[in-house]
Amino acid sequence: MTTLEIKNLAVAVGGSQILSDVSLTIKSGEVHAVMGPNGAGKSTLSAALMGKPGYVVTGGSVTLDGVDMLALPTWQRATAGLHLIMQYPTEIPGVMLQDAMSAALDTRNQDSNHLKKIIETEAKRIGFDPELVMRSVNVDFSGGEKKRSETLQLAVLQPKIAILDELDSGLDIDALRDCAQRVEDATLETNLGVLVITHYSRLFEQLKPDFVHILTNGRIVKSAGPELADELEVTGYAAYL
Ligand code: ADP
Ligand code: MG
DSSP: OOEEEEEEEEEEETTEEEEEEEEEEEETTOEEEEEOOTTSSHHHHHHHHHTOTTEEEEEEEEEETTEEGGGSOHHHHHHHTEEEEOSSOOOEEEEEHHHHHHHHHHHTTOOOTTHHHHHHHHHHHHTOOGGGGGSEETTTOOHHHHHHHHHHHHHHHOOSEEEEEOTTTTOOHHHHHHHHHHHHHHHHHSOOEEEEEESOSGGGGTSOOSEEEEEETTEEEEEEOTHHHHHHHHHOSGGGO
């Protein structure tokens, strides 16, 4: 059982305070949705959790099973078990996708001898063309291929906690269904804990949230069960702004 504990987190970017007093506890197997309008600070939260340069933590703490994540560089947060699927996945020219996954497994002291076989199985599950693993990470991939590529990496690396920043942006309905279903499967198969950031509830058809939190103006203003997502679908965020 793994616990990601975010306590009273405050984050500034470019000299402005973007997040204030954000607290969330995510355990293995749980799906927490953070929903909010554009500009609420959702991507700032994911960037701060992974340690993106320029996102300055001005208060609070983030621990994974008691280990201070904020003291670690990004790669050590990843090897500790945090995994981010970015809203706009980065293209990495010159780094072959298969080599990137192989190196990531090596860094985790995990066997990469069966990687080809695992890639074949996992690619099939999410409708990803396995030939693409021989190309540079995300370079000239379509929107759907990028998110499938990121989901493939998650399936191969089996992190403890995944942060999905708008998995639904830039991909079609079929790709969204495949990726969201694979993450939902991981919550059952490998007890993955998930922080899913979105402003639409359409991906909840596959990936079922246990808790829904509303983030507006850099603060969590309401937390409840999945019924809150249904309510937002009808009323929007207006009541919480
Ligand atoms: P969301 O993902 O909820 O749409 P963001 O976290 O991307 O929101 O942005 C929240 C606020 O922080 C916005 O007002 C945005 O302009 C600001 N912001 C985000 N990143 C930066 C940055 N690198 N420099 C300056 N302002 C930023
Ligand atoms: Mg965003």
